[in-house]
Amino acid sequence: MTQERDYRATVFLPKTDFPMKAGLPQKEPAILARWQEAGLYEKTRAARAGREKFILHDGPPYANGDMHIGHALNHILKDMVVRTQTLLGKDAPYVPGWDCHGLPIEWKVEEQYRKKKLDKDQVDPVEFRAECRAYAANWVNVQREQLKRLGINGDWDKPYLTMDPQAEGTIVSELLKFAESGQLYRGAKPVMWSPVEKTALAEAEVEYEDIVSTQIDVAFEIIESPIPELVGAHAVIWTTTPWTIPVNQALAYGPEVEYVLVDIGFDDRSSLKVLLNPDRWREFLQRTTASRFGRRSINEVAICRSDELWRGKGSDLAGTMVRHPMRHLGGFFAEPRPLLPGDFVTTDSGTGLVHMAPDHGEDDFDLCKAHGIGPKFVVEADGKYRADWPWLGGQGSVINPKFNAPDGPICSDLREAGGLLAASADYKHSYPHSWRSKAKVIYRCTPQWFVPMDREMGQRVSTSQRTLRDTALKAIADTRFIPEKGRNRIGAMVEGRPDWVLSRQRAWGVPITLFVDRKSGQYLVDPEVNARIIAAVKQEGVDAWSDARAQEYLGDEYQADDYERVTDILDVWFDSGSTHAFVLESGRWPELQWPADLYLEGSDQHRGWFQSSLLESCATRGHAPYKAVLTHGFTMDAKGLKMSKSLGNTVSPLKVMETNGADIIRLWALSVDYTEDHRIGDEILKGVADQYRKLRNTFRYMLGALADYDPAEAVDVAEMPELERYVLALLERLDATLRTAVADFDFNTYVRALIDFCNEDLSAFFFDIRKDSLYCDAPSDPKRRAYRTVLDTLFQALIRYAAPVLVFTSEEVWQSRYPGADSVHLLEWPEVPAAQADLARWEALRALRQQVTEAIEPLRREKIVGSSLAAEVTVPDDAPDADLAELFITATVTRGQGAGVAVAPTEMNKCGRCWRHLPEVQDDGALCARCEDVVSTLEASA
Structure with a gap:
């Protein structure tokens, strides 16, 4: 042997x-430092100079707080797009940017004042804006380093910031394009309003949460009607916003809705006739019974069974007038209220009659306006009633549950006046909240600046579509959406959206740089005046818009005393919606071009940045600033729950990088199906x-x-x-x-x-x-x-x-x-x-190889063979031709009868070098012919 x-x-x-051990948290920062030292981004630009371009325009994250997992996913996806396009040989620059204006930053700076028990409104606006600017700049620097740590390759030394004076000047320039083409108007409409933050909000700034509200039924005495039976009866409305009753100006009925006169008897033998929809009176009865009808108990309810009661359609109610239950206050409250036809009235809930407060509802405003009834502007910016208002003047806030409670001042006064039929604090429903302060918002009618969606566009814009809505819908049809369902989502939003509210009543933002003629109410359109304003803002930033410089901008042609200088600021979505103009067109980044090939953000931006960019560009250029839009879903926790600090289920990308490294986050982000929540x-x-x-x-x-x-x-x-x-x-x-x-x-x-x-x-x-x-x-x-x-x-x-x-x-x-x-x-x-x-043949061989491996495994477990090399295998006759022993890593493979695979241990000896069992190996440990040749050659050359 x-x-x-x-x-x-x-x-x-x-x-x-x-x-084998990666050690990414330690290695990655050193690699990142080498890239920065070597100027990798600049080298990439030089290497792709003159090639076909691919432009991804970065949607600006907000300069407020540390990077979270959503930021990480979003920027990794963007980096993947840019890197793969670069890999394909294209010139794909990446200029990151930040959204720096707006309420979230202003709110945070105000918090610092509140902690010091100081009033922000007493601070000089220039000084306050400087603090906002410093706050934003700090978070830009923090987030920049965090995003760089993810391995995002971009022009980090030259990002775009919406608070850059050049950017602010461009935003002003874009606004004045709207003005010059007649696509601006000032009007009073109910808009989403935050009494806590004292400003109008965009739909994208609102989130919906479930709350419990007070629901009330209120009786309005009918004092005039073409139907004699109704005079002296009471029209009943139901609402979950008691605070709007002090601003009521009308009631609405559905023209095709059925109504009946219901006679309610009480245990003191008195009675009350009420008008409502017959399908809703049982729920009404339950509410009033639970409330004990003020101080009385109901003992009888009868629906019209006799000639003296009435049933009919809403259209029969035309010409009917009612009195407000607080008519004893005189003035506004003593004025009769008409019943008006409203197509929006349903019988899904309530009583089938709806009280109208044009100050606080879109349907209310439109219906009342159509009948010559205007808003009263009763609720102030902070949610309190005007001090001079006859009922509850100076009181509020109207979003305070105690103020609206069944025992609160509104319900107490209505009860005392005999107009409150039912009140209970038990109505569960979804309600809009500011996503920043988390406080409830209201619809509030205030003078605001709007962009009309359905007005014919001016000559400045070259487009075959006549209105902004039509132009935007055409642009959506021409845009690629990934995933495709995004097209319908944004399309439905644009198709049904109201006019764009541009104005905000805050300090930190780009001003609405308009002068309004005090006599005519029309804003001034003068390209020379506008040019002076734009130049000043580009040079000095938003502080350049001041009363002290009004005459300078107006020049010799106009007198500053004849004009109101608008002090509202722009909706921050107009800022971000204008970034395509500043970043892609300004020439500051000559490697970029307009329009962008791709916008990429979370799916919530269908109503945010995607839409504001679309509307801004369509209004000023006639089509979208992007060729394609990609959206990703939201990151949930491991159980599929929404992440929140209160639940303690957030995952910090910063901590993951400290433990596992950035490449692990990147691999996760690029492995999930980002088109859905993940x-x-x-x-x-x-x-x-x-x-x-x-x-x-x-x-x-x-x-x-x-x-x-x-x-x-x-x-x-x-x-x-x-x-x-x-x-x-x-x-x-x-x-x-x-x-x-x-x-x-x-x-x-x-x-x-x-x-x-x-x-x-x-x-x-x-x-x-x-x-x-x-x-x-x-x-x-x-x-x-x-x-x-x-x-x-x-x-x-x-x-x-x-x-x-x-x-x-x-x-x-x-x-x-x-x-x-x-x-x-x-x-x-x-x-x-x-x-x-022959891929099909090889797939068959691999499938057979898998069968052989599975057949050998029991012999390995039982230690009959030490490895597959010690196994002799029999396969079906129809097995594909190949060196099967080599493919299966076995001693031998022979073809036999049957369709299965058979395995047996080999009797052949094992080569001492390659460990293959071959007939030529005389003894275990000896060499096969191949190994003998190799070893001999090595020894000869040693």
Whole structure:
């Protein structure tokens, strides 16, 4: 028996210093520092200069607070878009930006005053705005470093800020385009108003929460009607906003709704006739019974059964007049109220009659305006009634539940006047809140500046569509949406939206730079005046808009005393909606161009930035500022719940980076189906980390296997073994899949295809089969050379595919193989060699290989064989032709009868170097012929 010898030194094992343990939290900052020192972003621009452009315009995050997981997902997706387009050879610059004006920042600065028990309104506005500017600048710097840490490659030294004087001047310029084309008007309409923040709000600034409100039924005495039976009876309305009763001016009925006169009897033998919808009177009875009808109890209810009671349609009520229950206060409250026809009146709830307060409802305002009834402007900015108002003057706030409670001042006064039929604080419903202060908002009629959606657009805009709404809807039809459902979502919003409320009553923002003629009420349109205003704001910022400089702007043609200088500021959505003009058109970033190829934000921006940008651009340029819009869903916790600090279920990307590194967050963000809401949590991140380790080990193996690779040893594809050609065909298929994924922005498919290829096609298949050739064949052996040629091809392709995803790890891998080389991120999409292979045949071989592996496993568990190399396998006769023993990594493979796979331990001896069981090996530990030749050659050259 041959004495066994240790042949390990003669085996060509992979050699690499690339560590299996990533240590990303420690390595990534150093890599980031090298990129910054080397000017990677500038090098990328230089490398792609003159190429086809791809412009992603960054939607500005708000400069307020640390980066959260939503920021991380959003910017990783943007970075993936930019990097993949760059990889394709395009010039894809990325200029980040921040939204710096608006209520959230102003609110935070006010909080600092409140803590000091100071009144912000007593501070000089210039000084206050300076504090807001400093607050925003601080958070811009904080967020910038946090986003850079994610590996986002962009022009971080030259971002765009909406508070930059040049940007503020451009925003003013865009506003004045609206003015010059006649697309502005000042009007009084009910708008969403925050009494806490004392300003109008856009729909995008409002969120809906479930609350419990007071519901009341109020009786209005009918004093005049074409129907004699109704005179002296009471029309009953139901509302969940008691605070609007002091501003009531009419009642509304549905013209096709049925109404009846109901006679209610009481235990004191008195009675009351009420008018309401017959389908609603039982619920009304339940409410009034529960409230004990003031101080009386109901003992009888009868619906018209006799000639003296009445039933009819709402249209019969035309001409009917009622009295307000607080008529004893005189003046406004003594005036009769008409019943008006309202198509919006339903019988889903209430009584079928609706009280109208044109100050506090859109339907109310429109219906009353159509009948010559205007708003009274009773509720002040802080939610209190005007001090001179006859009822509850100076009191409020109207959003205070105690003020509206059944025992509050409104209900108490109505009860005393005999007009309150029912009141209970138990009505559950959804109600709008300011997403910043979390306080309830109200509809409040105030003079505001609007952009009309349905007015014919001026000559300045070249478009075949006549109105802004039509132009915007046409632009939506012409835009690509990813996912496609976004088109219907924004389309429905634009189709049904009211006029755009531009004005806000705050201090921190871009002013509405208009002069209004005190006599005519018309704003001044003079291009020379506008040019002076724009130039001043671009030079000095928003503080340039002041009374002290009014005459300077008006020039010699006009007198400042004849004009009101508007002091409202612009809706912050107008700011961000104008960024396309400042960033893409101004020339400050000459590498950019208009329109953008892509806007990419969360799906909430269909009613926010996407829409404000669309409307702004359509009004001034006739079409959208983007060619495509991509939206992503929201990140939920591991259970699918919305993240909130109160629930303690938030996931901080900063902490994840401290523990796992940025590449793990990136891999997570690009693995989820971002088009829907998605999840993150510890277990999910553990799974992502496991996938990362597999990818890392794939590169580590290739680095080791290619340690001494010389391109001179490359083998032509035509001369390669069939297995190598098959793997190259798989690479070609992967390449096509990834190209399609990039075109579709389908990054979930991109990452999944890349991971599956590395795990299933390479590690579990190709690498597994070819390790024998790599370890044991002579370096000059054509099979080994062909394998390493394919490994080099795979490396060059996979490192490029992975670079946009694992930005730090790919750089580490690249520098490990090519120390001192330029960054991996300067490379372009790989050229994959074409290779012919019968993919269907190989899929059959792989399926058979899986059957063999499963058949061998029980023998391994029972230690009948130590490895698959010690197994002899029988496969069906119809198995495809190939070197099956090599593919299955077994001792032998023979074809036999039947359809199944049979396995038995081999009797052949094992080679002491390659461990294959071969008939030529005379004793265990002896060498096979191949290994004998290799060892002899090594010893001869030693």
